[in-house]
Amino acid sequence: MPNVTTSVEDADLRVLGIETSCDETAAAVVAGDRRILAERLLSQLAEHQPYGGIVPEIAARAHLDHLDRLIEEAMAEAGLGFADLHGVAATGGPGLIGGLMVGMTMAKAIAAVHGLPLLAVNHLEGHALSARLTDGTAFPYLLLLVSGGHCQLVIVEAVGRYRRLGTTIDDAIGECFDKAAKMLGLGYPGGPAVERAAADGDAARFALPRPLKGRPGCDFSFSGLKTAVRHTIEALPPGRLSHQDVADLCASFQAAVADSLEDRCGNAIKIFRDRHPEANSLVVAGGVAANGYLRTRLSRLAKASGLDLVAPPQALCTDNAAMIAWAGIERLRAGLTDELDFAAKPRWPLGAAELES
């Protein structure tokens, strides 16, 4: 195994990051002084759209078709040769195994040729550390990770030290947005479509459940809310849904999600403040963090609790390779490198669970 370069100044570290865990093929080069030197991202949205969701085999094929070109373009834009890098980072999980294997294998090949350290990054860790790339947020902080595949509350204490306070006991929040959008005929992905439709809606028109609200703990649940949306649609008068019906239902749905998130985050904030009275950041990351309404609600909650809300810009909230490269830099500094026989993991929880029921 190559030695971790210690002679290089931290700011001069250069790491290539590769992300292929879901439906975005991405490569980025990031420097130790938090500069994103280059970034290439290809969304497979159009290829999956007709199926109303991500088809794993289509995703795996597309990753292989484009990844080498995206890496070459990112390296050229960064003005670097592979030999100028100090490490190669790739998402090692969790995610769709076909895509993970493509990205991880290409990363290993590049690392092998140039004798560079390999950094197998947990995708969730990529999201968890992205606020340190964009805002230089200091440890510890409370993280709300909300995406198509995940919904977790985690105390981020240090690189590799994550205390999970709660997670979803059924569906991820983004999945719930996608299902609601699908039932309403708004297309895929659901998040942006629901947010747009909700803008003209009356959030008070439909009484939807606020899952787990008022209950102790920090877990989430969204499958009941999903079912309630279905029942609400079925109870509307027959025929095509009116524009207003769709708008009102989207607004009511978003408000229910926000109320539930706010309640669960409130419990997590109490625990976090107890343990770390000196800390002052609530970080929100993941694709769902791109939702403006939810951001506003969370920002209000953070303020009321004396915390700053840190939300990376949208392009760094959704899946991207810069966060993987950055997590690679953080891991490289901590000496946490991986062997070339690393096995990608479709399931890979971030940190140990605490408090979960």
Add this chain to the structure above:
Amino acid sequence: MERGHAEALIPMVTRVMAEAGLRYAQLDRIAVTVGPGAFTGLRIGLAAARGLAIAAGIPVSGVTTLEALAHGADAGLRSGRPVLAVIDAKRADVYAQLFDPGLRPLSQPQSLLPDELPATLADPGRPMLLVGDGASRAAPALIAAGLELEVASESQTPDPAVVAMLAAGRTDADQRSAVPLYLRPPQATRPAHGGRLRP
């Protein structure tokens, strides 16, 4: 190997390079099997080959598994016979391609049911040599159709040395030639009305 390609492959490449006493920069080209075969395995090989190629700044050439099998058959055993390369697709079908005694292709790589083989492949008019891990699945249907054949039990899987030799003879080496040969579209069904409850 059924599983474990993704873990084993790159460490194996580094050991082979060490044994050959070469640096990557001393290679002229990377050769890789493009299929047909198991989709995940093909992608691991191709991702590795393309990664090695961009990192070393050298071209990559694709070789089909079927031609590698045909060329891997012992010349003495072939002795002027046409060669049918057959790979078990691990489903109802097999992947097959027929070559003349000079190993020039007489058919395209195809995904076929064993029973479809006799009608689909032009009868080469003389006894054939069957190679590949699908040979034993293909043989009964061919024999039933009156074709003469022998199964080469030694040539079961493509030999990487043959893959490298075939690629060494190529002049068209570039990244675009190393594209996967799946022969089957991805399995996916479109939901009715895109999943909406009120079409």
